[in-house]
Amino acid sequence: MATTVDARGLSCPQPVLMTLDEIKHTGDKELVVLVDTEASKENVGRAVETQGWQVLEIKEDGETYQIEIQKG
Amino acid sequence: MKNFFVTRWGIIGVGAFIGVAAALLQYWGNPGNMGICVACFERDIAGALGLHRAGVVQYMRPEIIGFVLGSLAAALIFKEFRPRGGSAPVVRFLLGVFAMIGALVFLGCPWRAMLRLAGGDGNAILGIIGLIAGVWIGTRFLKNGYSLGRTHKFAVATGWVLPGIFVFFFLLMLIFPQSEGTAKSGVLFYSSKGPGAMHASIFISLLVGLVIGFIAQRSRFCTMGAFRDLILFKQVHLFSGVVALILLAGVANLILGQFHPGFQNQPVAHTLHVWNALGMVLAGLAFALAGGCPGRQLFLSGEGDGDAAVFVIGMIVGAAFSHNFGLASSPKGLGPYGIAAVVIGLAVCLLIGFTMKPQTARR
Numbered sequence: 001m002a003t004t005v006d007a008r009g010l011s012c013p014q015p016v017l018m019t020l021d022e023i024k025h026t027g028d029k030e031l032v033v034l035v036d037t038e039a040s041k042e043n044v045g046r047a048v049e050t051q052g053w054q055v056l057e058i059k060e061d062g063e064t065y066q067i068e069i070q071k072g
Numbered sequence: 073m074k075n076f077f078v079t080r081w082g083i084i085g086v087g088a089f090i091g092v093a094a095a096l097l098q099y100w101g102n103p104g105n106m107g108i109c110v111a112c113f114e115r116d117i118a119g120a121l122g123l124h125r126a127g128v129v130q131y132m133r134p135e136i137i138g139f140v141l142g143s144l145a146a147a148l149i150f151k152e153f154r155p156r157g158g159s160a161p162v163v164r165f166l167l168g169v170f171a172m173i174g175a176l177v178f179l180g181c182p183w184r185a186m187l188r189l190a191g192g193d194g195n196a197i198l199g200i201i202g203l204i205a206g207v208w209i210g211t212r213f214l215k216n217g218y219s220l221g222r223t224h225k226f227a228v229a230t231g232w233v234l235p236g237i238f239v240f241f242f243l244l245m246l247i248f249p250q251s252e253g254t255a256k257s258g259v260l261f262y263s264s265k266g267p268g269a270m271h272a273s274i275f276i277s278l279l280v281g282l283v284i285g286f287i288a289q290r291s292r293f294c295t296m297g298a299f300r301d302l303i304l305f306k307q308v309h310l311f312s313g314v315v316a317l318i319l320l321a322g323v324a325n326l327i328l329g330q331f332h333p334g335f336q337n338q339p340v341a342h343t344l345h346v347w348n349a350l351g352m353v354l355a356g357l358a359f360a361l362a363g364g365c366p367g368r369q370l371f372l373s374g375e376g377d378g379d380a381a382v383f384v385i386g387m388i389v390g391a392a393f394s395h396n397f398g399l400a401s402s403p404k405g406l407g408p409y410g411i412a413a414v415v416i417g418l419a420v421c422l423l424i425g426f427t428m429k430p431q432t433a434r435r
Contacts, residue, residue: 008222009156009159009221009222009223009224010219010222010223011159011223011363012297012363013214013297013300013301013304013305013363014214014219016305017214017215017304020305036154037152037154038075038150038152039292042075042078042292046307046309047305047307050305050307063154063225
């Protein structure tokens, strides 16, 4: 099970900051980020791509977006 | 479905549209370098409601109403209407109050700072430097874990409250229209001279507001986020929208004969450089701590964000404080208590920045 960053209910830039923080400190090559607004989903996707990571898949579960990202 | 507005060209297109629309609104009657100013227009709304009695700035600006309702329409159509809130609303109220106080010391929000620059007003440079400094301070807090905490899902009706209030305000405008030479029509106050008396026709203003509200909701356009993301992440996405706004507003002003370079005798502006900058340091910091510029707060309110709605109400109350207590500047200079208000505002915002670190913000 990949490490999960739960940024639900937080507004930008906090989901992005939390994701980048985890990317910096994790040894894993895969992470899951949970957000609950379209804007956060777009921002996280845009930010991880600048770090050499990529979005694998985005699953929608009710009002939660489960973003799976992987080191490219 | 791919959302074109969140692409690079999408955000540039939105910024360009806002820039041209603002220049045209000024051409059609809005005040100088104030085609659109979210802070000034919310201040005019406070005046129209009689919350302050500064006779020259009283008008129920339909652009602001359009911003909220256009965003509401976009959010409903694209299923992004999500009533939510509960992230330290009282702190957001206070940030809204001080954001407005700071903006009215400078005489404009970030939107108008850009439009003043695009109209040739050199004093805007000081305001924008202050804005960037304020946002920079905000990013330091964000990096150190500043957070107002998580929002929660609210009942659907909650999201309709602020849009509902603005629909009601628009109906009031139709029921009690402006009549020449009188300061009051029914329950609404109107200006017979000054910036509040300068406006494009109601329906043009509303229509432009609706379109901007719609495309800004889709694109997440934000004049504070533009600088914040540049400072925090070296990301130019939102910034490119702001640059497009300035450039296109400048070109439109040149074509319309509205470009007048200089520092002296600029419309609704003063030349006190230090206070132009410090007013915007306060506003920029408050916007950064609240997570959005005044326009973005209106667009978020349209999406059902109750915290943004509280910030908007804070700004309207802040405008009333500004004019009732002599905090707001005028073309003649600072208000008698403007300096004290900026100092108190900066102290309060710094305190908020240092102290708001809820445990729940971290996993």
